[in-house]
Amino acid sequence: MKSESQVEEAEAPLLSSAGRRTEGGSISGAIFNVSTGMVGAGIMSVPATFKVLGVIPSFFVVLVVAYFVEVTVDFLLKYTNSCETDSYGGLMAESFGKFGSLALQICVMITNLGALIIYLIIIGDVLSGNDSDGTLHLGVLQQWFGNHWWTSRPFSVLVVVLFVMLPLLCLRHIDSLSHASAISILLAVLFVAICSGMALYSLWKGETQPLRIFPDFANGVTVFDLFTTIPVFATAFGCHVNVHPIRAELGRPSDMTSAVRISLVLCVAIYFAVGFFGYLLFGDTIMADMLVNFDQNTDSLIHTLLNTVVRLSYAIHLMLVFPIMNYSLRVNVDELLFPKGPVLSTETARFLSLTGVLLVFMYVAAICIPNIWYFFQFMGTTTVMCIMFIFPSMIILRDVHKICTKQDRVLAVLVIMFAVGTSVTAIYSNVHQTFLSKSNPIS
DSSP states (O other), rough: OHHHHHHHTTTOOSSGGOOOOOBBBBBHHHHHHHHHHSSOOOOHHHHHHHHHHHHHHHHHHHHHHHHHHHHHHHHHHHHHSSSSSSHHHHHHHHHHHHHHHHHHHHHHHHHHHHHHHHHHHHHHHHHHHHHSSSOOBHHHHHHHHOOGGGGGGHHHHHHHHHIIHHHHHOOOOEEEEEEHHHHHHHHHHHHHHHHHHHHHHHTTTTTOOOOOOOOOGTTOOOOOHHHHTTHHHHHHHHHHHHHHHHHHBBBSSSHHHHHHHHHHHHHHHHHHHHHHHHHHHHGOOOOOOOOOOOOOOOOHHHHHHHHHHHHHHHHHHHHHHHHHHHHHHHHHHHHHHOOOOGGGGGOHHHHHHHHHHHHHHHHHHHHHOSEEEEEEEHHHTHHHHHIIIIIHHHHHOOOTTSSHHEEEEEEEEHHHHHHHHHHHHHHHHHHHHHHHHHOOSOO
């Protein structure tokens, strides 16, 4: 007979495939799904971090964050392989009781909800432009058809939500999205290839912007500013909440470690390529959402066409990533509201109602929020750090099954120090800059 604690673990959030195990999934499908979770909206803010950090420190930070991601995913998989539970929430419940699973649940909901809102903001930037930084950047629809009510941000995003997002969100199992994930990764690679090609062509013609190899401390950049970029990278690499659902679909769950490592190598290459070539192409004019910079109409038809393809390809990529991120959000909200209810995917009315309410909320938030940079920083310094680094390390340090080595515990302490130190420093820097700008409005 199961004990009460085991029952709680079985009912913990982030259940693999919503409580249903699917055998026979391929490692290639797992790589696509993990990579899709990583190559989301975060890629658009990477070039802006190159502007702050410089090229060499940015590459170093990408490698450090990727390494710690691999370490913490290994923490989760090691404990999953050594105990009965098969979910992130189950691990937290096993180590810290209901409080642990609830803390994870809240962090996942905040993080995924924020990420999905960011996706819609970027899609709105692509279709209907952005003028939040004082400079008007036209969207694709405005460039093609001019300014009309049906090319406005509220209407264009609404059409995407109803006719693209909603059908994908009605798919009840994450394994149904593997083909969409594969297409989304191919679109991301296409985006990187075109962006890199445009940057190299501009370099050949001598039209690129000068690169900053190291931070420009002489012009106002401080050491504290450097820490504000780490949460952006951390948010970009987030994949922990999808590890267990994807692992549950593999024919051999042991392949999950290889899938994560291959995905990390792929995503490091993509992030560095986008950051370097995006910064090379636009220099200090790069915006928090790099897609907005591709709004120029030029005398060259090919150049204008490439600008349009770049923006639309990544907007479609985000539309395909959206249901992957929404999957764990919806499961966690349902678990919070209906902890004793049946599996969400078996309850049609509850499934559709929850899907609709969440989608309406995200749409309204995306229309009201103009800039993604501060959203990334907020999530990256709080909930993302907990999900990606602090919680997995705490599971290792708690070590309820006594299976961790001394090296595991040392790594866990280092990861927590990195996460907490980065978060505190970044929050301090953001608060300091906010008060400084208010006290010196002219500057």
